[in-house]
Amino acid sequence: MAIAQVLALSSSTSSFVRTDRPKxxxxxxxxxAAAAAGATVGEPARRxxxxxxxxxxxxxxxxxxxxxxxxxxxxxxxxxRVFLRGWQAVGHIGQxxxxxxxxxxxxxxxxxxxxxxxxxxxxxxxxxxxHHASLLACGSGQKTCFQCPYxxxxxxxxxxxxxxxxxxxxxxxxxNDFGLLPIKVATWGPFVLARFDNFAQDTVDDVxxxxxxxxxxxxxxxxxxxxxxxxxxxREYIIECNWKVFCDNYLDxxxxxxxxxxALASGLQLQSYETLTYERVSVQRCExxxxxxxxxxxxxxxxxxxxxxxxxxxxxxxxxxxxxLAVPLDATRCKVVFDYFLDESLLDDxxxxxxxxxxxxxxxxxDIALCEGxxxxxxxxxxxxxxxxxxxxxxxxxFHRLLHTNLCG
Ligand code: FES
Ligand SMILES: [Fe+2]
Numbered sequence: 568m569a570i571a572q573v574l575a576l577s578s579s580t581s582s583f584v585r586t587d588r589p590k591x592x593x594x595x596x597x598x599x600a601a602a603a604a605g606a607t608v609g610e611p612a613r614r615x616x617x618x619x620x621x622x623x624x625x626x627x628x629x630x631x632x633x634x635x636x637x638x639x640x641x642x643x644x645x646x647x648r649v650f651l652r653g654w655q656a657v658g659h660i661g662q663x664x665x666x667x668x669x670x671x672x673x674x675x676x677x678x679x680x681x682x683x684x685x686x687x688x689x690x691x692x693x694x695x696x697x698h699h700a701s702l703l704a705c706g707s708g709q710k711t712c713f714q715c716p717y718x719x720x721x722x723x724x725x726x727x728x729x730x731x732x733x734x735x736x737x738x739x740x741x742x743n744d745f746g747l748l749p750i751k752v753a754t755w756g757p758f759v760l761a762r763f764d765n766f767a768q769d770t771v772d773d774v775x776x777x778x779x780x781x782x783x784x785x786x787x788x789x790x791x792x793x794x795x796x797x798x799x800x801x802r803e804y805i806i807e808c809n810w811k812v813f814c815d816n817y818l819d820x821x822x823x824x825x826x827x828x829x830a831l832a833s834g835l836q837l838q839s840y841e842t843l844t845y846e847r848v849s850v851q852r853c854e855x856x857x858x859x860x861x862x863x864x865x866x867x868x869x870x871x872x873x874x875x876x877x878x879x880x881x882x883x884x885x886x887x888x889x890x891x892l893a894v895p896l897d898a899t900r901c902k903v904v905f906d907y908f909l910d911e912s913l914l915d916d917x918x919x920x921x922x923x924x925x926x927x928x929x930x931x932x933x934d935i936a937l938c939e940g941x942x943x944x945x946x947x948x949x950x951x952x953x954x955x956x957x958x959x960x961x962x963x964x965x966f967h968r969l970l971h972t973n974l975c976g
Contacts, residue, residue, distance in 0.1 A: 612644045616975060621968040625960075629952040631967055633945040636809040639898045646675035646895070649877050649973045651763045654779040656879040656892055657681065658759040659906055661798040662707060663689060667724065670707035674894065677763055679750055680704040684724040685711070691752035691761050692726050697745040713747075722747050755779055756787075757794045757908065758879075758890075780875065781846035790871050791883050796908035799920065802928070803904050806935050808942035810878060810893045810901035811970075816938055817872070817880055817891070818966055820851060820959030827933050830926065835870070842962050847876040847969060849962035855884070874962060876969050886910035887923065899942060905931070 615638065619631040635641055655674065658681060662670045669682035671694050680694040680703065694703050701717035704710070712729060714721045721730040726747035734740065751762045753775040760779060776784035806813060816823065821840040825832045839854040851872040870884035880891040888908040895901050907927070913919055944950055955964050 609640060612638075612640045615641050616644070616971060619967060619971050621971045625955055625964050626957045628955055628964060630955065631970075632952050633950050636811060636942065636945045637898055642809075642895060642898045644974060645877075645970070648976060649970065650674055650895075651677065652973070653764070654753070654760040654762050654775065655877075656758050656875065656890075657691075657761045659757050659798055659890070659908075660754055660759060660794065661757075663759065665709070667709045667711055668707075669704055669710055669713075669724070671702075671704045674763070678702055679761060679763075680713070681752060681759055681761065682710075682724045688725070689752055689754070689759075690725060691750035692747035693750060695748075696720055697728065697747070698731070703747075755784075756792055757796070757798075780848055783845040783848035783850065783873070786843075786845075786850065787848075787873055787881065792871075792873070792881055792888065795911070796888050797911060797914065799907040799909045799914075800924070801904065801906050802924075802931075803902060804931060804935060805896070805900065805902050806938055807900055808938040809899055809945070810895040811966075812938045812941050812945070813891075813893045813901060813903055813934075814874070814878060814880075814966060815963050816934055816941070818849065818851075818874055818960070818963040819956075820962060821853060822956060822959045823937065827937055828930055831930050840959070842959070844962060844965045849874045849965050851962060874966070876966065877973075886913050889927065899946070 615632065615634050619635070620628070623629070651674075657672055657674070657679070658670055662668065663681055663683045666683055666685045666687055669680055671678070671680040673679070678694040679691055681689070681691045682704075683689050695701075696703050696715040696717065698715065698718060698720045701715050703713045703715055703722070705716075710724070712721050712723055719730070719732040720728065721732075723729050726749055728742045728745045728747075731740075731742055731745070753760050755775050760775060776788075780787060820842050821835070821837050824835065824837060834856055836854045836856055839852075841852050843850045843852070851874075853870045853872075855868055855870060868885075870882070873881040873883075875881065878893040878895075880893075882889045882891070886909055890904075890906045890908075892904040892906075893901050894904065905927075907924065909920065955961075
């Protein structure tokens with residue numbers, strides 16, 4: 568599996584600045600409003616949702632049918648009912664640390680850009696030019712405005728249309744109506760979150776923790792998931808599997824670790840594994856085996872693996888934190904973005920960083936092989952549904968039940 572490094576930062580600036588900016592009015596185009604309101608569910612997708620019964624207790628339950636992992640219509644339903652509702656992790660605060668920083672991304676068919684304006688205010692917009700729909704910002708970096716690469720319409724970092732080129736003679740056009748369409752954005756700890764179902768501009772950050780993490784937010788912030796760790800690097804993997812295959816692999820309570828991750832298993836006390844479930848979060852905890860050498864060890868004494876429904880994983884172990892974001896690309900392919908954060912005291916220890924990243928990379932390669940194998944199995948006519956191992960796979964069952972609830976809603 569090839570590994571793509573994070574998009575190279577691009578740096579581009581423009582001297583176009585306007586100071587007497589009028590208040591921006593933005594009309595949500597009807598298709599965006601329709602997506603936010605929820606699409607009609609087709610009968611086949613409805614039948615697929617109903618094929619999983621969340622009321623059956625774990626010990627007797629069967630897993631969702633394989634079509635949940637292979638059917639393009641089902642993915643469309645997930646995008647509408649799961650990803651385009653509620654808070655979604657989209658990046659980390661280091662990406663928009665300074666005024667004029669921005670990064671762009673895509674979730675389903677939603678193209679978005681997150682930026683910090685010259686006054687330090689965070690914004691998110693649909694990354695689509697209001698002239699003829701060209702994508703506007705590309706990658707990440709710093710900009711004082713967004714100039715469309717197609718015909719040069721130019722927007723401020725607050726979304727206002729600053730300049731519409733060559734429109735002399737146009738009628739019934741008010742450029743205040745053609746600003747970028749806003750997306751709700753907030754931060755929690757080191758993470759940037761967006762929600763695509765609400766056009767309100769102002770967000771109170773202190774309610775976001777409750778909305779995003781529910782009663783697990785205290786536990787996570789008490790266990791070192793905070794802004795104290797600097798970001799080290801990003802790794803991106805394109806994996807030939809449905810996004811849920813990656814999540815299921817994460818949520819099996821360490822079941823696969825002794826079979827698939829020999830090196831990692833020797834560093835963990837797997838008998839100490841425990842799983843806690845909250846409203847939209849599950850937390851798996853495991854103690855580490857004592858390190859053999861005097862060296863600082865990568866895993867520390869305790870590891871916490873938090874899964875934030877639907878697709879964000881936060882791993883806190885020793886001096887490290889890494890996050891994994893599983894982004895669906897199509898029904899049988901996803902992109903997983905790994906961000907690594909490290910305790911400040913170790914920033915100069917390049918050998919430790921290199922060795923830790925190498926060890927982590929080994930685990931990812933092993934997991935990718937498993938996930939791609941599972942996807943092929945799911946596509947085989949031999950497989951329909953499976954079973955859960957009740958003593959370890961409770962977080963996976965919790966995930967599937969949450970999905971079922973959202974998909975019915
Ligand atoms: S599409 Fe953006 S200026 Fe024409
Ligand atoms: Fe694994």
